[in-house]
Amino acid sequence: MPENLKIDFTHNQSAHCENGVVSNLMKHNGFNISEPMVFGIGSGLLFSYLPFLKVNYAPVFTYRSMPGFIFNKFAKRTGIKMKREKFKNPQKAKERLDQNLANNNPVGLQVGVYNLVYFPDEYRFHFNAHNMVVYGKQDDRYLISDPVMEEVTSLTEKELEKVRFAKGAFAPKGHMYYPISFPDELELKSAILKGIKQTARDMTAPVPIVGVKAMRWVAKNIRKWPKKLGPKKANHYLGQIVRMQEEIGTGGGGFRYIYAAFLQEASAILDNPKLMELSKDMTSIGDAWRDFAVDASRIYKNRNAASSGYDEVALQLEALANREEQFFKSLKKAV
């Protein structure tokens, strides 16, 4: 391929990487789809507690669905066809990427964060489900549109290979993806309804690891942590809740606001005023998640805090679970 190749691609910063990549790739292909639209149709909102899976020595709490899930659901529901490829061989992975760039096709990549040199050191953990777009190559550097960054950036061949072949949980294995065919018109209305229905169903599911039941389970565990784990580990676990909630742009509060923005857009498209009201409720629930983060951070700032603090945040989380249960029941009825 020619050494200097820059696809005419518009970088838009987003709050969350996967939504951002999808939205930017859609815009590149002539469909004006916002980040919240991608998130809502792709049923990105979730709460899940996986105490048996440890990341950074603490259990996993997630506020979003599995990596790749949002794009898959979004594509299926709007009638887009996608191509996904994974590789064993880094050389092959590079060749396929170069081919796509030579064909004027920007592609989405799943990468590990630990070796992303343009991130601040403190944010570089072994987290393998970050997403970005590669849109060209200049002087041996790949041109990168990382949706959480304000501006575009670039990586050397070696640096890009490192992040594409990061190891550990959710190892990307060179994962590359891009849309290959589009319907004449996106089936937005039905896609929105499907997206909303699934989120409402998942959040109120009768299993302990997802949705409001998982929130209640976490609350119950929070109460036990100080005695069971000692103040240090309990603090670390509580910190993990907030970090997973709020790391780089995403988050419990953050995701709720994106969802509220989605409901506003959906209300106009479906001509359904009830969704506008529900958007306001979701905003206020997002605010309550932020209050929860503020109070939790007070506890672990003071590392030897009394365990009564834990009871208080557990109560807050239970209140959030109750509110979200009500919310998703009304949402189910509204569509």
Added chain:
Amino acid sequence: MKKEEVPQDESNLASANFREMVYAVDNDGKYTTSLSTGWNPKKIALDNAIKEIEERIANAKTRVLNNETSPIKYYMEVHKMDLPVLASYVGMWQWRVKRNFKPSVFKRLNQKTLKKYADVFDISVEQLKNIDAGES
């Protein structure tokens, strides 16, 4: 969250000179986006996590010097890894990596295995054997 309430606290993002995007409501109740320099609760959580890692590193260092664990453990902590992550980077079973934490087992490791670890940590085999040589 209202647009004017979007936090502009100091954070670890400042060093890389970037701001993150958040969704917030404007005066007419419409959703819009805004940039944030950071948020205190988040910074506290991150700082705590970093402090935790630093303690882990210091602890591993002491144990290496006391011959209670091998340098592999120390470098694992330096690279913010845990056992499953390190095992998948070197392509070995977790139990084998764990065994290599034993100083007596570490001393008997062949060059090839040592090189594998050294490559993952991006250091020389010499630095791997001697943790003080790894510090710049």
